[in-house]
Amino acid sequence: MTIFIGIDPGSVSGAVGALHSNGDYLDSFMIEHQDKHIRAMVLKNALLRAIDPKEGAEIAIEMLYSRPNQSSSAMWTFARAVGAITAICELTNYPCHMVRPQVWKKFYHIHDKDDSLDIARMFWPEAPLKRKKDNNLAEALLIGDYWRQQVMGLRDGKSPTK
Numbered sequence: 648m649t650i651f652i653g654i655d656p657g658s659v660s661g662a663v664g665a666l667h668s669n670g671d672y673l674d675s676f677m678i679e680h681q682d683k684h685i686r687a688m689v690l691k692n693a694l695l696r697a698i699d700p701k702e703g704a705e706i707a708i709e710m711l712y713s714r715p716n717q718s719s720s721a722m723w724t725f726a727r728a729v730g731a732i733t734a735i736c737e738l739t740n741y742p743c744h745m746v747r748p749q750v751w752k753k754f755y756h757i758h759d760k761d762d763s764l765d766i767a768r769m770f771w772p773e774a775p776l777k778r779k780k781d782n783n784l785a786e787a788l789l790i791g792d793y794w795r796q797q798v799m800g801l802r803d804g805k806s807p808t809k
Contacts, residue, residue: 649798650704652694653791654678654736655783656711656729661685664774664788665697666795672771673697675784678732683724685731694739706736707794709786710745744794751793763789 648668655662661678674697679686698704711729736743757763760782767785768776770792776785795801 648702650698650702651791651795651798652697652704652706652736652741653787653789653794654706654708654732655787655790656709656732657725657783660783661728661732662783662787663690663694663697664784664791666788666791668702668795668799670770670792670795672774672788675774675788677783680728683728685728685735687731687735690732691735691738694736698739698741704739704741705794705798706739706741706743707746707790708733708736708743709751709790710747746790746794751790754793754796755789757789760786 650673651666651668653664653666655664657678661680662675663678664675665673667673676693679689679693694706708729711725733743733745752758755762755766757766761779763785764776764779764782767774767788771788774784774788775781
């Protein structure tokens with residue numbers, strides 16, 4: 648069996664979600680940072696704790712781009728965080744995949760952050776998704792679940808439109 652990790656990157660609001668190959672919730676956590684710098688060893692150790700080495704893992708990272716009207720310094724900070732997260736994931740020696748937000752959000756028919764929270768709460772009621780600001784955790788879990796369904800050959804396994 649494989650553990651599926653989803654990552655919603657961010658310089659101060661990144662999140663990680665971990666799911667079992669059957670789709671069960673395992674873990675989720677915010678990516679720790681200090682002064683807008685990812686705490687690399689903390690993230691690497693947290694990822695390795697979430698993954699049972701006997702099971703292996705697949706890591707799906709949301710591929711993001713700069714936003715219109717974003718300042719160059721904000722874009723640089725964000726790009727550096729995404730690069731750090733990607734490098735840290737690569738160092739775990741588990742396969743890493745980039746997933747475009749348009750693709751996974753279309754899969755779940757997500758139009759806004761509230762949709763992400765609602766769907767994740769429905770799939771994983773035991774996950775710590777009580778607050779509105781937990782949307783990054785919800786999206787990390789959904790990214791992991793999207794990748795799980797692609798790898799396992801499932802197309803409508805947990806899709807809310809089934």
